[in-house]
Amino acid sequence: MKLNIKYFGLLAEVTQCTEEVIDFSELSVSELLDVLFEKYPNLKDKDFQVAQNQKIVSKDTHISEHEIALLPPFSGG
Amino acid sequence: MSRYSRHIILSDVGQKGQDKLSQAKVLVVGAGGLGCPVLQYLAAAGIGTLGIIDFDVVEISNLQRQILFGTSSIGINKALAAKSRLEDLNPEILIKAYPEKLTPDNVIDLFTDYDIIVDGTDNFETRYLINDAAVLANKPVVYGAIYKFEGQVSVFNYQNGPSYRCLFPNPPKEGSVANCSEVGVLGVLPGIIGSMQANEVLKIILEFDHVLSGKLFCYNTRTSQTTTLEITKSKAEFEKIKAMESNFKERHYDVTCEVSVSEISAADLIEKGTVQYIDVREFHEKPQLNLTNCVQIPLRELEQHVNKINPNIKTIIFCKSGVRSKSAVRFLQQHNLHNCYSLKGGTAALIEHLKINAYER
Numbered sequence: 001m002k003l004n005i006k007y008f009g010l011l012a013e014v015t016q017c018t019e020e021v022i023d024f025s026e027l028s029v030s031e032l033l034d035v036l037f038e039k040y041p042n043l044k045d046k047d048f049q050v051a052q053n054q055k056i057v058s059k060d061t062h063i064s065e066h067e068i069a070l071l072p073p074f075s076g077g
Numbered sequence: 078m079s080r081y082s083r084h085i086i087l088s089d090v091g092q093k094g095q096d097k098l099s100q101a102k103v104l105v106v107g108a109g110g111l112g113c114p115v116l117q118y119l120a121a122a123g124i125g126t127l128g129i130i131d132f133d134v135v136e137i138s139n140l141q142r143q144i145l146f147g148t149s150s151i152g153i154n155k156a157l158a159a160k161s162r163l164e165d166l167n168p169e170i171l172i173k174a175y176p177e178k179l180t181p182d183n184v185i186d187l188f189t190d191y192d193i194i195v196d197g198t199d200n201f202e203t204r205y206l207i208n209d210a211a212v213l214a215n216k217p218v219v220y221g222a223i224y225k226f227e228g229q230v231s232v233f234n235y236q237n238g239p240s241y242r243c244l245f246p247n248p249p250k251e252g253s254v255a256n257c258s259e260v261g262v263l264g265v266l267p268g269i270i271g272s273m274q275a276n277e278v279l280k281i282i283l284e285f286d287h288v289l290s291g292k293l294f295c296y297n298t299r300t301s302q303t304t305t306l307e308i309t310k311s312k313a314e315f316e317k318i319k320a321m322e323s324n325f326k327e328r329h330y331d332v333t334c335e336v337s338v339s340e341i342s343a344a345d346l347i348e349k350g351t352v353q354y355i356d357v358r359e360f361h362e363k364p365q366l367n368l369t370n371c372v373q374i375p376l377r378e379l380e381q382h383v384n385k386i387n388p389n390i391k392t393i394i395f396c397k398s399g400v401r402s403k404s405a406v407r408f409l410q411q412h413n414l415h416n417c418y419s420l421k422g423g424t425a426a427l428i429e430h431l432k433i434n435a436y437e438r
Contacts (some may be wrong), residue, residue, distance in 0.1 A: 006304070008295060009224045018300065047249035055307040056244065056293075069304065071295075073245045074222035074229055076262060077111040077199035 001025065003032070006069040014042045030059040032068070048072040080169065081123050094283050095123060099170075101282045104128035104191040106179055106207055108155040110267030111221045111274065112197030113145040118275035120163040120170060124282075127163065128191055130175040131155040138363075142264035179203060181210075181328045188214040193278055196220045197271065200400075201248040202330040208233060208241035212318045213325065217281060217290075221274040226263050228270035230294045231308070232277050238290035239310035246314055266298050338403045338410070341393060341418035343430035353387055355394045357405045358424075362397060366424065368431075376401045379408060388414050395420035395427055 003022045012018045024032055029050050037044045049056050053065035084090045084098075103124050105112050108131040119127055135143070135150040135158050143155075150158040156174040163172050175187070184206060188194060194216050196207050204222075211218045217235035221228065233240045273294070280288050295304040321328060346352070354371035357379065374382045376396070386392055386409070394402040394409075394417055402419040409417045420427060 009227055018297075045250075047245075049245065051306045054305065056309065069306065071293075071306065072224075073201070073249055074224040074227070075199060075201050075204065076223040076225075077107055077109055077197050077221065077267065 001063075002066065003063070003068050004066055005036075006067075008048075008070065009072045009074055011043065011046060011048060011070050011072050014046065015040050024063070027063060028059070029057060029061045029063060032063060033059065036070075046072060080167075084122070089285070090283060097282050097284075098123045098279070099125040101193070102126040102128070102191045103193045103195060103278055104130065104187065105195040105197055106130050106203065107197035107199065108143075108145065108159040109133070109139065109197060109199060110142045110223065110262065111271040112155075112195070113143045113159070114268045114271030115195050115197055115219075115221075115275045115278070116159055116163060117145060117166070118272060119278060120167045120172070122275075122279060123167065123170060124278075126171045126173065126191075128173045128175065128187075129156040129159050130177065130179055130187070131159075132176060132178040136363075142262065142267050144268065179206060181206065181326050181330065184210040185214055185325065188216050191216065193281060194218045195274055195278060196222075197274070204241060205248055206330045209318050209321060209328075210325070212240055212315060213322050219274045219277045219281070221267075221270045223262060223266050223270055225260055226266060226298045228266055228273075228296050228298075230270055230273045230277065230289055230296075231292060232281070232288050232290045235281065235288060235290040237310070239308045240314060240318070242314040242318065243311040244293065244308050246311070263298055269296065269298065338406045339415075339418045340399075340403070340406075340421050342421050343426035346393065346420075346427075346430060351391060353390045353392050355386060355392060355405070357394055357396045357401050364424065364428075366427065368427075376405055379405055383409070383412060383414070386414060386417075388416060390416065392417040393420050394418065396423050398423040399426075 001024055003024050005022055006019050007015050049071045051069040051071060052061060052063060053067050081095045084095050085092050101124050103119055105116050108116060108129050116129060133155050135146045135153055135155055137151055140146060145159045145162045154176040156176045160172045160174040188210055194207060194211050196204055196218055198204055207218060211234050218233040220231045220233055277289055291308050293306045293308055352370060354368055356371055356373040357376040359375050372385050374385060394405045396402040399419060399421050406417045406419040
C-alpha cells in the first residue's frame with residue numbers, strides 16, 4: 001500500500017522533505033513509525049502526533065488510509 | 078458615519094452583531110508576534126473589554142513582527158505599550174493591561190473576568206497553564222502557534238469540544254522544541270496566524286458556524302499548503318484536569334525534570350574572581366555583556382564544548398531568562414560537572430546586580 005506521508009515543523013528538517021511516498025503493508029501506526037525511525041533515527045526522540053486521513057489517531061490504530069501526517073507541537077508566538 | 082458602519086451593513090452582523098462585540102470581554106495572553114495582530118483587529122472591531130497580559134518588554138528585534146510597537150516602545154512593558162497604541166486605535170473600548178506573568182496563582186481569577194481567552198504565548202508551560210485553567214474556569218481558548226514558516230490555529234474547550242491536552246497530552250521534553258529567538262521566524266507568519274485567531278474570536282462572539290473547534294488548521298507560508306486535522310476529545314484528559322482543581326494554585330508548570338537543578342540568585346554572586354561564567358545564549362542575542370571570565374557557548378553546542386568548562390571553579394550558567402540555563406546545568410550535572418549553577422533571572426538580573434556594562438553589538 002502506498003502511503004503519502006507529510007512531515008510538519010521540525011520533523012521536515014529531520015527527514016529533509018515535507019512529503020514522501022512510502023510502500024507499507026497494512027499494519028499499525030506504531031509499526032509504521034518503527035519503519036520511519038529506522039530510516040530517520042533522529043525522529044526517535046521527537047514528540048509528535050500522527051494523523052490518518054486528516055484525523056489525529058492513537059499509535060495502535062490500524063493503517064487503512066493513504067494520507068498520513070506527522071505533527072509535532074509548536075510553541076512559537 | 079459610525080466607526081463600525083462596515084460591520085453594521087454586513088447583513089450577517091448588523092447592529093445586533095456589533096452590540097454583541099461591544100459586550101464581549103476577551104483576554105489576550107501574550108502581546109508578541111501573535112498577540113499584536115489579534116489585539117489590533119479585536120480593538121478595531123470594537124470588542125468592548127480587551128485584557129492584555131504580558132510581563133516582557135519591547136526589544137528592537139520584536140519590531141520585525143510585533144506590529145503594535147514602534148521604536149518609541151523599546152524598553153516599555155508590552156502590555157502597557159500595546160494598551161497605549163490601542164487606545165488611539167479605538168478610544169471607545171475598555172483596555173486593561175496586566176504587566177505581569179500569568180501564574181497558577183492569578184490565572185483562574187483573571188479568566189473568570191473574561192468570556193474568551195486568546196493564547197498568544199511562546200512557550201509550552203504557559204500554553205498548558207492556559208489550557209488547564211480554561212477548562213476549570215469553563216472558557217474557550219483561541220489557540221495559535223508558529224514555527225519558522227508554519228502555523229497552527231484551533232479553538233479549544235468550546236461547546237464541549239476538545240482541549241489542547243486532547244491534541245498533545247503532555248509537554249515535550251525540555252529543550253527539544255526551540256523558540257523564535259533560537260530558530261527565527263518569518264515576520265508575516267504570526268501576522269497571518271494572529272489575524273486568523275482574531276477571526277475565530279469574532280466568529281464565536283457573533284455565533285457564526287464553522288468555528289475551528291475540534292479542528293487544527295495548519296498553514297505553511299512557503300508551500301501555501303493548508304491542512305485541517307480533526308482532533309478527538311479525550312474524556313480522560315478532561316478528568317485529569319478537573320482533578321487538579323483543589324490544589325491548582327500549587328501546581329508547577331515548569332517542564333519537569335528528574336534531576337533537581339542548582340540555581341543561584343544574582344544577589345548571591347559576590348566572589349567575582351573565583352567564578353567562571355558560561356553564556357548559553359545564541360551569538361546574535363543582545364545585549365552582549367562586558368564580563369570577565371565569561372565564555373559564550375550556545376546551548377545547542379554545549380555538548381561539543383564541555384571541555385571549555387573548568388570543573389574546579391564555581392560555574393555560573395546564564396541565558397536570557399533563566400530557562401535555557403537550567404537545561405544547561407541539568408546536562409552538565411548528568412556529565413558529572415556538579416559545580417554549576419543556573420542564574421535565576423538571566424541577563425537582566427546579572428546586569429542589575431553586578432552593575433556591569435552591557436552593550437549592543
